[in-house]
Amino acid sequence: MNAPARGETVQLDPPGPEPTADGRFGDFGGRFVPESLIPALEELEESFRTAWHDDAFRLQYSTLLGEYAGRPTPVTECHRLSERLGLRVLLKREDLTHTGSHKINNVLGQALLTRRMGKQRVIAETGAGQHGVATATAAALFGLDCTVYMGAVDVERQALNVWRMKLLGAEVVPVTSGSATLKDAVNDAMREWVASVESTHYCLGSVMGPHPFPWMVREFQRVVGDESRKQCRAILDGADPQYVVACIGGGSNAMGTFAGFVDHCPDVQLIGVEAGGLGLESGHHGAAVNRGVPGIVHGMKSLFLQDEFGQVLEAASISAGLDYPGVGPEHAQLAKLGRARYEYATDDEAVAGFQLLAETEGIVPALEPSHAIGWLAREAGRSIPAGSTVLVTLSGRGDKDAAQLMERLGEL
Amino acid sequence: MISLEAHLRARRSQGRKLLVPYVTGGLGKDWIEVVRACAANGADAVEIGIPFSDPIMDGKVIQEASQRALDLGATPESVIAQAAAIDVDIPLAVMTYYNLVYRMGHNRFAASLAGSGISGAILPDLPLDELRRGGFDSAAELHGIETVLLASPTTTDARMVEICEAARGFVYGVSLMGVTGERVALADSAKIMGERLKATTDRPALLGVGISTAAQAREAAGYADGVVVGSALVRKLLQSGGPDEAGAFVAELRAALDS
Numbered sequence: 001m002n003a004p005a006r007g008e009t010v011q012l013d014p015p016g017p018e019p020t021a022d023g024r025f026g027d028f029g030g031r032f033v034p035e036s037l038i039p040a041l042e043e044l045e046e047s048f049r050t051a052w053h054d055d056a057f058r059l060q061y062s063t064l065l066g067e068y069a070g071r072p073t074p075v076t077e078c079h080r081l082s083e084r085l086g087l088r089v090l091l092k093r094e095d096l097t098h099t100g101s102h103k104i105n106n107v108l109g110q111a112l113l114t115r116r117m118g119k120q121r122v123i124a125e126t127g128a129g130q131h132g133v134a135t136a137t138a139a140a141l142f143g144l145d146c147t148v149y150m151g152a153v154d155v156e157r158q159a160l161n162v163w164r165m166k167l168l169g170a171e172v173v174p175v176t177s178g179s180a181t182l183k184d185a186v187n188d189a190m191r192e193w194v195a196s197v198e199s200t201h202y203c204l205g206s207v208m209g210p211h212p213f214p215w216m217v218r219e220f221q222r223v224v225g226d227e228s229r230k231q232c233r234a235i236l237d238g239a240d241p242q243y244v245v246a247c248i249g250g251g252s253n254a255m256g257t258f259a260g261f262v263d264h265c266p267d268v269q270l271i272g273v274e275a276g277g278l279g280l281e282s283g284h285h286g287a288a289v290n291r292g293v294p295g296i297v298h299g300m301k302s303l304f305l306q307d308e309f310g311q312v313l314e315a316a317s318i319s320a321g322l323d324y325p326g327v328g329p330e331h332a333q334l335a336k337l338g339r340a341r342y343e344y345a346t347d348d349e350a351v352a353g354f355q356l357l358a359e360t361e362g363i364v365p366a367l368e369p370s371h372a373i374g375w376l377a378r379e380a381g382r383s384i385p386a387g388s389t390v391l392v393t394l395s396g397r398g399d400k401d402a403a404q405l406m407e408r409l410g411e412l
Numbered sequence: 413m414i415s416l417e418a419h420l421r422a423r424r425s426q427g428r429k430l431l432v433p434y435v436t437g438g439l440g441k442d443w444i445e446v447v448r449a450c451a452a453n454g455a456d457a458v459e460i461g462i463p464f465s466d467p468i469m470d471g472k473v474i475q476e477a478s479q480r481a482l483d484l485g486a487t488p489e490s491v492i493a494q495a496a497a498i499d500v501d502i503p504l505a506v507m508t509y510y511n512l513v514y515r516m517g518h519n520r521f522a523a524s525l526a527g528s529g530i531s532g533a534i535l536p537d538l539p540l541d542e543l544r545r546g547g548f549d550s551a552a553e554l555h556g557i558e559t560v561l562l563a564s565p566t567t568t569d570a571r572m573v574e575i576c577e578a579a580r581g582f583v584y585g586v587s588l589m590g591v592t593g594e595r596v597a598l599a600d601s602a603k604i605m606g607e608r609l610k611a612t613t614d615r616p617a618l619l620g621v622g623i624s625t626a627a628q629a630r631e632a633a634g635y636a637d638g639v640v641v642g643s644a645l646v647r648k649l650l651q652s653g654g655p656d657e658a659g660a661f662v663a664e665l666r667a668a669l670d671s
Binding site for chain 1: 472511538539541562575
């Protein structure tokens, strides 16, 4: 069997399973949106379903993933980290894609779809700016108008990404409502979409929101998991890793990774690592699976951090990309079924993971996947027995976080 | 409890254009007085907003009012309980988001509305399909609560028929593509929406979203049975207006609709 390798043509696996006709993954999902958006979501669902089974679309998409985004990304065996942790650790290198994170996989698919639907403009929400930059990139590539909604607090924190988006021709709208972070950016993007839906596509950045987004974004991200499965087998003499670990905000890199294993490899244990912030007891975290309860927010039924009345709480994390009080509905269902486990790493553990990977492998991870590394470092030899084989998705590179970490860690 | 729909139909049959102002529940200590002032100055029903942290169908004014009410300690339970003290001879309906209903439980929510004499519920993020699937429609019916549904300019004709059939109380025609908030002029889509609704249903059909002035209200009411006015009124309340200002504004709207 040939494993995907850099420089080779991207081969897409067949489409994965669809949610039910009413957009459900078990109990979760659905389409809880203002009436104005219903026709557009129905159109999007139909366009995506048709495109995703259309060989011409799939060839356009896989060609873009290869020639523009630089896929396939490698799986790197981490010898020094493995030795340090007493495990065999493999990393799926989404940090090596164009724009530096897995977000590009999704936006290229959605940009192609936007053009196919005859729309000329995209809008997007962004937290740290990775999805905003990816969307602005795809918009520039396709000649689409692009507006990105970003919490005013995040605009301050991520000045570099704001500048990059503007360089790419996007308009960046600072969102001042609510807490002025990712949750509010989603609110404002949805409000704008209600007004402009006839001419504009909402390029949602994660496996969340109303049907068909959680399904569509998972499908555009499943290349991460499908490549990984084959690459791991090539490295592991035909075996699968025992554990597959990815960080979770809304959950797109994790869902893309899990999609490659969940049905193919029933024995592989799937683990999502949420933002533990200052610790789950502190109330300052983003652990929606661990501490959330079912609710309906941003168009979907899923798990959310909320008070007893249903008012949505603020998430808190050192990483802007995990700073979201909910999680995608398919994760909520995998958690309910027990098919995936959801753990957390605190801010401190994530920073330790960030440093550990840099020191042992010469790879500077983004703060988001640093949670997965930090969790693994904590659990190695404990809930992850010594000698286990573990695949971790490195969803992005850490350049964007360098300034923040420099301030936190000071002189090294 | 006064039936929202029966009341609106009766008023309509007198040749009257219907006026439904929106007031954010819990916005200031005197919000109950504001509702009373609306009733005393010509409202045919009043929408009471139960504030939610993430109101995606609302523009800046109602967002700000919701946040201020939340900061003042408003909860779904407190707003519904306080509404029991509103002794007016017109029906009341709450407008809020589905998560608050879901958290309280369909039955408990509907029962508590009924217990406070509230006739209707408007849930803009619970479209027809999810309303039926989740069963809030039957819980509401069980407790005599009328669930108002929204129709939008992008709603297809076939779906508009379904919405008009399933709606109770009235059909809320969204006059433009966008969220709540004041606009300089009435959108062209308001006329089309009003005419489509009137051609589809005999149920009272009101236009709302982007209807801010007496002149706009009068124009919009020409295309349908009446109007909902929210942000323009709430803005006055945010700018430290109280029952007197609200009453005067509602009277102005009433006069325009009657002229």
